[in-house]
Amino acid sequence: MDAVRYTDAPARRDELLRRLAAEGYVSSSRVAEELGVSEMTIRRDLRQLEDDGLARRVVGGASLPGLGHGRPFDERAGTGSAEKRAIAAACLAMLEGAETVALDAGTTVAPLAGMVRPGTTIISHSAPVIQSAIERTDIALIGIGGVYQPETRSFAGAAARRSIGDYAVDVAVLSATAVDRSGILVANALDAELKQELARVARTTILLVDHSKLGARAPIRVGGLDLVDTVLTDAGADPDDVRTLIDAGAAMVVAPALAEEGVS
CATH class of the missing domain: 3.40.50.1360 (Rossmann fold)
Structure with a gap:
């Protein structure tokens, strides 16, 4: 896997969304190691995805929020x-x-x-x-x-x-x-x-x-x-x-x- 590509935040978040769609859950520590970035960077990405209604942060990572809808009004x-x-x-x-x-x-x-x-x-x-x-x-x-x-x-x-x-x-x-x-x-x-x-x-x-x-x-x-x-x-x-x-x-x-x- 090309870790250099994932120094770019939009590409990294797209990859996180792809994994969430495929698996329903991502581990912060595991995905940080596989993408070649710090766990803090992944946590920051997941926080942004949660703010956008695209993920729900849970202990150790994030899961899908539910059927692709955004956060409640x-x-x-x-x-x-x-x-x-x-x-x-x-x-x-x-x-x-x-x-x-x-x-x-x-x-x-x-x-x-x-x-x-x-x-x-x-x-x-x-x-x-x-x-x-x-x-x-x-x-x-x-x-x-x-x-x-x-x-x-x-x-x-x-x-x-x-x-x-x-x-x-x-x-x-x-x-x-x-x-x-x-x-x-x-x-x-x-x-x-x-x-x-x-x-x-x-x-x-x-x-x-x-x-x-x-x-x-x-x-x-x-x-x-x-x-x-x-x-x-x-x-x-x-x-x-x-x-x-x-x-x-x-x-x-x-x-x-x-x-x-x-x-x-």
């Missing part, structure tokens, strides 16, 4: 909340002039439902977005129904996809499990279909991804980087990751960090 919502607020605030400025905004399912996108300007029409299949929009009296809401998915707290399936196709959208705001040179990646096939449809019906599409998603991996490809007009991430992004995506053709925007509460 409520579990993901508490991760990187400051970065997600900064991304949402930066995205709000990019919605100026948009009358109809489609909001995807995702913990980074959901806060926008409470932030868009009065008079906006929101279209969404996300239960948290729909609930937040219902609580406002100054916007219009079009809720997209379908098969409910607890792990994403959203509706999906053929009915949802057909419903989205009936509307003309000024801006679609999407989320993703990962984004790399190959494009936009997710962990749920039904979720991928709706993202494709949202991008198709929108005049402008913005992808919101916190810095942990840059260069990460997920099993299902939604589309290339040209599926969206802008990729918006947070100030914690590694400049090398940002440059890699720019070189691959992405229009990148990095949201400035928000001032800490109580700090003047």
Whole structure:
């Protein structure tokens, strides 16, 4: 086995995913020895895969999380909340002039439902977005129904996809499990279909991804980087990751960090 190849993190994580798919479990110590890297490196890789919903860390290694779905919505919502607020605030400025905004399912996108300007029409299949929009009296809401998915707290399936196709959208705001040179990646096939449809019906599409998603991996490809007009991430992004995506053709925007509460 060529150990030199596995000094590259994306290739190493791909190999870990391949082994997980084939065996259902990987041992940190064994795979570190076989790939020619430290056990600490493997543990770091497995932590990233767990954050992406692609593995579940257990004593001595990691196992499959279950049928390829990502981490539950409520579990993901508490991760990187400051970065997600900064991304949402930066995205709000990019919605100026948009009358109809489609909001995807995702913990980074959901806060926008409470932030868009009065008079906006929101279209969404996300239960948290729909609930937040219902609580406002100054916007219009079009809720997209379908098969409910607890792990994403959203509706999906053929009915949802057909419903989205009936509307003309000024801006679609999407989320993703990962984004790399190959494009936009997710962990749920039904979720991928709706993202494709949202991008198709929108005049402008913005992808919101916190810095942990840059260069990460997920099993299902939604589309290339040209599926969206802008990729918006947070100030914690590694400049090398940002440059890699720019070189691959992405229009990148990095949201400035928000001032800490109580700090003047």
